[in-house]
Amino acid sequence: MARKSSQRLYAQVAGGIAQRIASGEYPVGRRLPSERDLAVAFGVSRPSIREAIIALEVDGLVEVRMSSGVHVIASEPRGGKSAMTGVGPFELLEARRAIEAEACALAAQRVTDADLAGLRSLVEEMTAAGPDWRTAEDADERFHFAIADATRNSAMSAAVHALWEAKAQSPQYRLFSRKAHEAGVFPRIDEHAAILDALASRDPLAAREAMRLHITRVLESLLQATEVEEAERLAEQVAARRRMFVAG
Numbered sequence: 032m033a034r035k036s037s038q039r040l041y042a043q044v045a046g047g048i049a050q051r052i053a054s055g056e057y058p059v060g061r062r063l064p065s066e067r068d069l070a071v072a073f074g075v076s077r078p079s080i081r082e083a084i085i086a087l088e089v090d091g092l093v094e095v096r097m098s099s100g101v102h103v104i105a106s107e108p109r110g111g112k113s114a115m116t117g118v119g120p121f122e123l124l125e126a127r128r129a130i131e132a133e134a135c136a137l138a139a140q141r142v143t144d145a146d147l148a149g150l151r152s153l154v155e156e157m158t159a160a161g162p163d164w165r166t167a168e169d170a171d172e173r174f175h176f177a178i179a180d181a182t183r184n185s186a187m188s189a190a191v192h193a194l195w196e197a198k199a200q201s202p203q204y205r206l207f208s209r210k211a212h213e214a215g216v217f218p219r220i221d222e223h224a225a226i227l228d229a230l231a232s233r234d235p236l237a238a239r240e241a242m243r244l245h246i247t248r249v250l251e252s253l254l255q256a257t258e259v260e261e262a263e264r265l266a267e268q269v270a271a272r273r274r275m276f277v278a279g
Contacts, residue, residue, distance in 0.1 A: 135241065
């Protein structure tokens with residue numbers, strides 16, 4: 032597909048799918064092609080398709096039904112205008128992985144005992160929160176900010192804060208997060224404890240790797256939480272068995 036460098040990739044893909052919906056190529060009431068087929072049709076990765084579907088869902092054009100895939104429910108966005116603004120969930124996590132891993136490595140060289148005590152308290156807050164994901168995620172955010180601030184580098188700290196602000200402002204990420212919460216995805220205590228241990232050892236290499244692994248696992252968890260391909264395959268298998276039963 033033709034790409035404009037000034038437009039985010041997921042927005043380009045979502046716009047292309049929206050055009051096909053408006054033209055009737057993907058009619059209202061019908062299921063969209065599979066994620067795999069859309070990835071081939073638009074020449075992008077499946078995560079990019081996933082981001083585009085989330086954007087179309089925010090706009091009210093499609094509905095994700097875990098029992099049967101992604102269905103077209105409207106030919107125009109709510110209010111007649113797309114809400115495709117903000118950074119895409121996956122591209123945001125990729126940026127966080129790159130920047131926060133380096134921030135963590137730098138923090139490992141400059142972290143103070145007081146910083147470590149504060150981080151340890153935040154891990155304890157996450158642990159005590161249990162199933163209360165709002166409390167856990169608030170402590171999680173402050174944990175990442177505290178590491179950024181421990182770099183003693185105002186530019187690095189500002190970059191990390193800006194990424195989290197972009198996350199908060201993205202309607203796509205908000206919907207993405209809601210789906211993740213419904214699937215039981217919450218901040219993982221063991222991963223935060225591993226980051227804390229690496230910082231406490233003042234080991235930049237271990238700190239970088241611990242943060243990279245943590246954000247990679249967040250990305251993998253969110254991908255799993257929004258997976259519809261397996262549900263589509265199961266629905267198709269059930270439909271095929273039903274047809275065989277009726278035919279028999």
